[in-house]
Amino acid sequence: MASLAIGVDLGGTKIACGVVDIKTGRLIGTTKKKTRVLDDEKDVWQRLQSTIDELLAETNVDINDTLGIGIGTAGMIDRKKGMLLLAPNLGVSQVSITEPISKHYAIPCRLGNDLEVATLGELEFGAGRNLNSFVCIFIGTGIGSGIICDGIPYLGATGTAGEIGHTIVVPDGRKCGCGGSGCLETYASRTAIAKDILSGIEKGIGSTISEKIDLSKGIIRSKALASAVESGDQLVIGAVSKAARYMGIGLASLINFYNPSRIILGGGLIEAVGLYYEEALKETKLRVLSVPGRKLDIVKAELGDFAGIIGAAMLMKNNHK
Numbered sequence: 001m002a003s004l005a006i007g008v009d010l011g012g013t014k015i016a017c018g019v020v021d022i023k024t025g026r027l028i029g030t031t032k033k034k035t036r037v038l039d040d041e042k043d044v045w046q047r048l049q050s051t052i053d054e055l056l057a058e059t060n061v062d063i064n065d066t067l068g069i070g071i072g073t074a075g076m077i078d079r080k081k082g083m084l085l086l087a088p089n090l091g092v093s094q095v096s097i098t099e100p101i102s103k104h105y106a107i108p109c110r111l112g113n114d115l116e117v118a119t120l121g122e123l124e125f126g127a128g129r130n131l132n133s134f135v136c137i138f139i140g141t142g143i144g145s146g147i148i149c150d151g152i153p154y155l156g157a158t159g160t161a162g163e164i165g166h167t168i169v170v171p172d173g174r175k176c177g178c179g180g181s182g183c184l185e186t187y188a189s190r191t192a193i194a195k196d197i198l199s200g201i202e203k204g205i206g207s208t209i210s211e212k213i214d215l216s217k218g219i220i221r222s223k224a225l226a227s228a229v230e231s232g233d234q235l236v237i238g239a240v241s242k243a244a245r246y247m248g249i250g251l252a253s254l255i256n257f258y259n260p261s262r263i264i265l266g267g268g269l270i271e272a273v274g275l276y277y278e279e280a281l282k283e284t285k286l287r288v289l290s291v292p293g294r295k296l297d298i299v300k301a302e303l304g305d306f307a308g309i310i311g312a313a314m315l316m317k318n319n320h321k
Helices: 041-059 098-105 114-125 190-202 222-230 232-258 269-270 276-285 302-314
Strands: 005-009 013-020 025-033 069-073 077-079 083-087 092-096 107-113 133-139 141-148 261-265 298-300
Touching: 005 041, 005 114, 005 302, 013 041, 013 232, 025 041, 025 302, 041 092, 041 098, 069 092, 069 098, 069 114, 069 302, 077 107, 092 098, 092 114, 098 107, 114 133, 114 141, 114 261, 114 302, 133 232, 133 269, 141 232, 190 232, 190 269, 222 232, 222 269, 222 276, 232 261, 232 276, 261 269, 269 276, 276 298
Parallel strands: 005 069, 069 107, 133 261, 261 298
Antiparallel strands: 005 013, 013 025, 077 083, 083 092, 133 141
């Protein structure tokens, strides 16, 4: 029986995909492309197909030798219909995903939320192995999470559980892409850090990172942030520390409410910027209630950038709803 599947991670800054042995989690090969704000559903299909085609060409894998294609996408989805309902970071909504992709390649295709599938990857082959209850939180362009309860993903009444980035930390605070105000991701994400740095630069504060930030879009890479922190850039250190403290507030609230056995933190900021991780842990310990704080178990994700790809491929194995 075939054990290979294609996993696709459609995110706010890149589309990454790989051929995965779902029995072992081994990656046969991967490829990725930078994304931009997508125009319409046709644009989404074309971007997905071109990335998958490139992967098949580079790995020399026959699509018919795979179990199918699992796709994890940023935003809110309808799993049964295979539709992307709303994705502010991608700029599209109400897009049918699985039907056109399945029809094009003549193989099964399944859809999951990007954080859900990354969490599935960590459950099967990462920091969540052998655990029945944990929460994975990934911090990058935005902030999202996946919840494992009794060994399977918990999706919630409407299938949108895990939107920790849209919990409110500042009433009537910054406007968020979701349409609300004061969401955690507007204060603790890499996008939030970039905006704070831009604000400082506009006020005339010097920074080593001024040439590495997209002044028109407020986009900056985690590695650039890490380099600036290591060089002692005070503007960047301040922005990163501020964002991490907000993240700590969010983590403490989650622990107080849900009391998971473990929290797994992943994403570019966590992997690259040690200061962010350290400050977030410090703030969490300051704010968490004493009893749930006794078993505070916060670790880094183990699969790195490949969690989404591996987890998306696992959709072809796991029939959770």
